[in-house]
Amino acid sequence: MSELCFEARRLEYAYGGGPAVVRDVSLSAGQGSMTAVIGANGSGKSTLIRMLAGLLRPRSGTIELDGVAFDKWDARLRARRVAYVPQATATAFPFQALEIVLSGRAPHAERFRLESGRDVEIAMEALESVGAAHLARRAFIGLSGGERQMVVLARALAQEPRLLLLDEPSSSLDLKHRTDLIRTLLRLRRKNGVSAIMITHDLQLTGAFDQILALRCGEIAALGKPEAVLTEELLGEIYGDPKVRSQRVGEQTLVWVEL
Amino acid sequence: MTDTGRRLAAALGILTMVLLASMVVGLLTGSQHIELGRVLSDSMSRTLFFRLRLPRVLMGLAIGASLAVTGAALQALFRNPLADPYTLGVSGGGALGASAAIALGWSARVLGVPLVFAASFAGAMLAVGSVRAIARRGAVVLPGALLLSGVVVNLIAGACVLTIQYLTDPESALRILRWLIGSLDVVGLAPVGRMAMVLAPAWVALLALSRQLNLLAIDEDTAATLGVDVRRCERIVHTLCALVVGVAVSAGGAIGFVGLIVPHAVRAIFGEDLRILLPGSLLGGAAFLILADALARVALPASELPVGAVTGLMGGPLFLWLLHRQQRFSMI
Known part of the structure; x- marks a missing residue:
């Protein structure tokens, strides 16, 4: 690179x-x-x-x-x-934390393809690296402000x-x-x-x-x-x-x- | 296969089965009993089946799919679970356009497009434009302002329709009234074919935007920094939704809440991902309206209920319940 x-x-x-x-x-x-x-x-x-x-x-x-x-x-x-982590993210829909992190893979995905198994691995690694792997299946909407911040940071890291x-x-x-x-x-x-x-x-x-x-x-x-x-x-x-x-x-x- | 892939496959498989089953129910339901075995041999049965029953089921499929998929797309675009063609005033705008066309006696076609379609599309586009202009004064769309402006656009459109009905001749007024109630009644397959020529490409175009809409549903800034051209995506989705709703409303009248009921049901079962929700709503909406119409045909012993009444009676309470739940998260 x-x-x-x-x-x-x-x-x-x-x-x-x-x-x-x-x-x-x-x-x-x-x-x-x-x-x-x-x-x-x-x-x-x-x-x-x-x-x-x-x-x-x-x-x-x-x-x-x-x-x-x-x-x-x-x-x-x-x-x-370039990745951007906003001050606060509030979603109107109960997306899972892992889905939020996976969205960071969108710029890398091929058109009209869902993310691959490799993308899921990268997203999980990103969650682990910020110490938030245990939040993967939780609804993002229900997390505390600090937990959300970690998930959004993981999203930015998954963007590589x-x-x-x-x-x-x-x-x-x-x-x-x-x-x-x-x-x-x-x-x-x-x-x-x-x-x-x-x-x-x-x-x-x-x-x-x-x-x-x-x-x-x-x-x-x-x-x-x-x-x-x-x-x-x-x-x-x-x-x-x-x-x-x-x-x-x-x-x-x-x-x-x-x- | 990833989790998302599995959920997409399950949604497409299950909802296709549900749609096929609902079509069978729709084809068999009605005041006249049709024996499927005699459809080809008996000319009376054949006429009933091919001229009335099948077109009506296909009409339900086209309109139900259209309203549900635009509901899901508008909810994502505005990040508002209460958005739908009906609550945002898009259906109302379309109804106004179509009423005006009926009152003016525009049965003509230009380049093969019935003027009622065109007028309805124009009305829907006008409603989308004004709702958006009011709601979007600044960087973000405020959820409360969005719904309020939708309500007011509906009221204005309703007042205009009343005025048109009052001023026009009694026969046109009656036609407008019957049409406003909403019905999937149609004779022959030709009108359905004409609709499909407009709707199918628009559905495909909406589905092609599902990745962008999924990112937009999460957060607008996030979507923008992940490579989505937000303004362009918005313009395209608005135009497609106005087109699809305009055509659906001009053909079937203002059938409410399909775009609210179906996406929320699909969400509850298959999750939030728009890449699942959009095709799921398309299939689920088709099945839902076919079944609602079948119910409308047999609910009363002597006559049939308007299908818009059936969807309204189901969707209205759901809307209130969603609003109640939203208030708890204080997002309106």
């Missing part, structure tokens, strides 16, 4: 005729790179990642995947390269993408599953060179990433290595609170806010 080259330049987006909610944001992802996107609520993070996933068309700016404009790609071929776009996947996960999520991303990078761009409010998790992109009011407030971005000065500016504290502990940075 060829190396990933994902490049977004000077993206801008506005809903309807309103003011721009993302302005002049450029971002690239190479083979095996891991980028965390942080910022206060309403700073444009989700809008940005939805543009990167091809769900929103930027008002201006370009997105290229492997040197080809994003919207010039055949949608199914693109889906074999080169780049994962994750919109706050950790928000409804417990401490162990948050850590497991990061371990899964690190393992995928090590084994298959999979890259990730992940939105998170969980600053503790961002220490494992290569770079952090911090958004403030739709613009880039900082872009750099975790230890360079997770400083009291920058974080205070990003979140608009002078009482943000951060401290390096070994390899990680602890961040909290004084009451």
Whole structure:
């Protein structure tokens, strides 16, 4: 499989005729790179990642995947390269969790064919790798928010993408599953060179990433290595609170806010 | 074979048997008793069988299959278990178009297509378009807004039909009324053949979209990032559904709730996968309407019930029950 080259330049987006909610944001992802996107609520993070996933068309700016404009790609071929995990998925019908995961095989399936036994194996492996194999036969609709998030992540893994776009996947996960999520991303990078761009409010998790992109009011407030971005000065500016504290502990940075 | 494959094979096998059995029941049911052994020898029996009984069963097959498969497709497209040609106002729009055509005395054909078909399709398309335009103001279709706009489109179409009936001559008004009640009564095989020429390709086209519809039924964003061109798929499914419902309604009148009852029954037995649900609903809908029509013919001793009354009496309560269940999940 060829190396990933994902490049977004000077993206801008506005809903309807309103003011721009993302302005002049450029971002690239190479083979095996891991980028965390942080910022206060309403700073444009989700809008940005939805543009990167091809769900929103930027008002201006370009997105290229492997040197080809994003919207010039055949949608199914693109889906074999880039997978997207939304903030929350709610289905109106009681699909089984395994059926949700199998949908990730759709971009790989031949036209007018059901998925093969191999596809089912890949889907089960994906469920196992996120520790959710026991949910396979359960109705997705009846799962807890965290369990659904694991199943949707497994769906994205079954897609066998080169780049994962994750919109706050950790928000409804417990401490162990948050850590497991990061371990899964690190393992995928090590084994298959999979890259990730992940939105998170969980600053503790961002220490494992290569770079952090911090958004403030739709613009880039900082872009750099975790230890360079997770400083009291920058974080205070990003979140608009002078009482943000951060401290390096070994390899990680602890961040909290004084009451 | 995978689980999905097994379920698909079971659904196709079982529902084909059910359809064949229902056709036998439909052919044998009626005010006149027909002995199958004498169909070829006795001219009276032959006429009854080939001019009335068989066309009526085939009419039930075509219309039942059409309403059920469009119900399943619309439910997936709008991610709403309560969507169906009737509740979304598509049937109402088709009825308005057909009523207008009847009142204007349009019995003519253009290029072999009866104008009633064309007018009904236009009405159905108009209803789909307006329901969608109202419901889709923004990125997502709100389930509640969708059904409310469907109800209102039905009310408007109903008011227009009443106005047409009031303004037109009594004979046309009576024809509209009889037609609105819904009936599968048909003489000869030719009208059924004409319908099949439009419906069969549209069914095949809908079935060909079952993979995309399956992804859309899960979640719209998910479908889009899995390679489905959502807008294009929506446009095609809307047009196909309006076409199929328009033709079905112009031929059989407004027969309600088939698109609700059948897909939910198929779901309950064979699962959610649209690649099973669409062909399953096609077969199941055909069988269901043939049986409902057979029931309508023998329910009263002296006359027959309109088939629309039978499906309405079964489907209305089911709709309320589904709504009740939905409320518990608070998704409306």
